[in-house]
Amino acid sequence: xxxxxxxxxxxxxxxxxxxxxxxxxxxxxxxxxxxxxxxxxxxxxxxxxxxxxxxxxxxxxxxxxxxxxxxxxxxxxxxxxxxxxxxxxxxxxxxxxxxxxxxxxxxxxxxxxxxxxxxxxxxxxxxxxxxxxxxxxxxxxxxxxxxxxxxxxxxxxxxxxxxxxxxxxxxxxxxxxxxxxxxxxxxxxxxxxxxxxxxxxxxxxxxxxxxxxxxxxxxxxxxxxxxxxxxxxxxxxxxxxxxxxxxxxxxxxxxxxxxxxxxxxxxxxxxxxxxxxxxxxxxxxxxxxxxxxxxxxxxxxxxxxxxxxxxxxxxxxxxxxxxxxxx
Amino acid sequence: xxxxxxxxxxxxxxxxxxxxxxxxxxxxxxxxxxxxxxxxxxxxxxxxxxxxxxxxxxxxxxxxxxxxxxxxxxxxxxxxxxxxxxxxxxxxxxxxxxxxxxxxxxxxxxxxxxxxxxxxxxxxxxxxxxxxxxxxxxxxxxxxxxxxxxxxxxxxxxxxxxxxxxxxxxxxxxxxxxxxxxxxxxxxxxxxxxxxxxxxxxxxxxxxxxxxxxxxxxxxxxxxxxxxxxxxxxxxxxxxxxxxxxxxxxxxxxxxxxxxxxxxxxxxxxxxxxxxxxxxxxxxxxxxxxxxxxxxxxxxxxxxxxxxxxxxxxxxxxxxxxxxxxxxxxxxxxxxxxxxxxxxxxxxxxxxxxxxxxxxxxxxxxxxxxxxx
Numbered sequence: 194x195x196x197x198x199x200x201x202x203x204x205x206x207x208x209x210x211x212x213x214x215x216x217x218x219x220x221x222x223x224x225x226x227x228x229x230x231x232x233x234x235x236x237x238x239x240x241x242x243x244x245x246x247x248x249x250x251x252x253x254x255x256x257x258x259x260x261x262x263x264x265x266x267x268x269x270x271x272x273x274x275x276x277x278x279x280x281x282x283x284x285x286x287x288x289x290x291x292x293x294x295x296x297x298x299x300x301x302x303x304x305x306x307x308x309x310x311x312x313x314x315x316x317x318x319x320x321x322x323x324x325x326x327x328x329x330x331x332x333x334x335x336x337x338x339x340x341x342x343x344x345x346x347x348x349x350x351x352x353x354x355x356x357x358x359x360x361x362x363x364x365x366x367x368x369x370x371x372x373x374x375x376x377x378x379x380x381x382x383x384x385x386x387x388x389x390x391x392x393x394x395x396x397x398x399x400x401x402x403x404x405x406x407x408x409x410x411x412x413x414x415x416x417x418x419x420x421x422x423x424x425x426x427x428x429x430x431x432x433x434x435x436x437x438x439x440x441x442x443x444x445x446x447x448x449x450x451x452x453x454x455x456x457x458x459x460x461x462x463x464x465x466x467x468x469x470x471x472x473x474x475x476x477x478x479x480x481x482x483x484x485x486x487x488x489x490x491x492x493x494x495x496x497x498x499x500x501x502x503x504x505x506x507x508x509x510x511x512x513x514x515x516x517x518x519x520x
Numbered sequence: 521x522x523x524x525x526x527x528x529x530x531x532x533x534x535x536x537x538x539x540x541x542x543x544x545x546x547x548x549x550x551x552x553x554x555x556x557x558x559x560x561x562x563x564x565x566x567x568x569x570x571x572x573x574x575x576x577x578x579x580x581x582x583x584x585x586x587x588x589x590x591x592x593x594x595x596x597x598x599x600x601x602x603x604x605x606x607x608x609x610x611x612x613x614x615x616x617x618x619x620x621x622x623x624x625x626x627x628x629x630x631x632x633x634x635x636x637x638x639x640x641x642x643x644x645x646x647x648x649x650x651x652x653x654x655x656x657x658x659x660x661x662x663x664x665x666x667x668x669x670x671x672x673x674x675x676x677x678x679x680x681x682x683x684x685x686x687x688x689x690x691x692x693x694x695x696x697x698x699x700x701x702x703x704x705x706x707x708x709x710x711x712x713x714x715x716x717x718x719x720x721x722x723x724x725x726x727x728x729x730x731x732x733x734x735x736x737x738x739x740x741x742x743x744x745x746x747x748x749x750x751x752x753x754x755x756x757x758x759x760x761x762x763x764x765x766x767x768x769x770x771x772x773x774x775x776x777x778x779x780x781x782x783x784x785x786x787x788x789x790x791x792x793x794x795x796x797x798x799x800x801x802x803x804x805x806x807x808x809x810x811x812x813x814x815x816x817x818x819x820x821x822x823x824x825x826x827x828x829x830x831x832x833x834x835x836x837x838x839x840x841x842x843x844x845x846x847x848x849x850x851x852x853x854x855x856x857x858x859x860x861x862x863x864x865x866x867x868x869x870x871x872x873x874x875x876x877x878x879x880x881x882x883x884x885x886x887x888x889x890x891x892x893x
Contacts, residue, residue: 359858403893434864
């Protein structure tokens, strides 16, 4: 049985269910308690779990993420909410230099089962300092996992898996998807970290994406189908560890691939996937892998520019036509 | 009255056994039993010798960069003595003496600075975290550990150590703010050794004491002669009681001095006066205890000779053990990356090549085969 709920409520259900299940899980961050979260993701959680487990913190990203790492070292399972991943930059040392290395640097003594979650990417005219897509910046770091769900059902199942995971998980949400409604199973379920999903089967070109741009890919695939180009859309769901097998399997069938990644092009997950597909499918590809990214500039403030800066259905269609020699 | 006083602050500086041998009976009597004082003294002597030997090991190419602890034995030792072994010690790199008191084998410290990650694999029952070399990051971890202990209903405190330089870091202020506002039982233990590499204390803090930084966060602040182990224990006892009973953090400034260089990569003679160093040599934490014990007739030259012999043996044995540890296997650097190693890292480990990423492992030639071709 399923029902239709918002992405934010799927996140809320995932956290609440895991907190009922496991006393060690707690949520901390700015505004998460009294205010129900800046984006109302933690609505009602203070009432249910009390101030010990739903903790309003000072505006101190480095502080609460570093403290959560300490708590995780002693076996608790903190969920850290960044209002935006853009604000994680001031906490770079704890989240990049401590969390993903703690197990390694303590010779396996201290694990760091921490989930860090928040809005990633352009939220809509928030300006360049508040519109970071951190996947390109952070995916380079070994020792952590990176999850970026595009649909409410995945958001719930993956967040539950992330909370149960013994390693640090960076969980990337999107402000633009929080109100997105879709079917979510009523019964308990988990979605494994590290598994991609074929969202739409197709035969002529593989479209690979993560997070919000998956929706743009599905939009583009619809339009391209009317032109007679059948796209197979893969929702990566996890960036680290990357499920390259699902992508390779598809490219071996379609012989064309376009990667759609909302981060900047240089040294990005999109670049990584293109490199891996080139290596693994060298004899299968009929053209180089096409890539659609955000433009290589800070996120513009003006709405028209922001729309054009981000990957969008039009730009994806153009890339698929060019890659498949249909331009 | 339009202007009223809203805050009056006072910082107490605690000194019990000073460098001239003056002992405050009212504070010091019964604080450290004689038999414990003898053990503490022995630890300091061994720790000082290890420090000197480590310096020589580095100079002779047998060890990497090493931060000497010389002159700063009393602060961490006094703290470790006052803490229960179930309390957390969250240290940086000038707390060797306290860690040894806790039970850390000396070869672990040597192994670490010889450039072996496994030196940081501290036995679990010691409740000490890996040595934090970045400045200040460990204070947040201590706050989190103490938070977790409180969350689980345990009466443990966390004591975190850092230098005067670290009080300029954002993490220091964020950790202090958290602990004070959320009632987290942390002892913030500042070893004010006057120098952050070549930067003098006045550039870190223009206030007359570092201790008063704690006032801004609404926590109790204490200051003591860090080279006086009695004073350190006195302050620690207060801080621990406040943490255990009331979940309140305390800030302790232990005024001490780095007699050596910052690390073996530094030469402090280039930036500080010899007279200053001489002044602090006279305030050495070890010699004053020795004189005190002699005056109390619980120590003599024959006991000293026996101790020195034992120290020589203990340090030589530790060096031998450290140098006898076999080098790690190169495959080992994939250990402890994740609770379970992801498939792509398994491929990297098995092939020892990053070029294998994205390729079918069955088609990759082995590194040996490629060398032959």
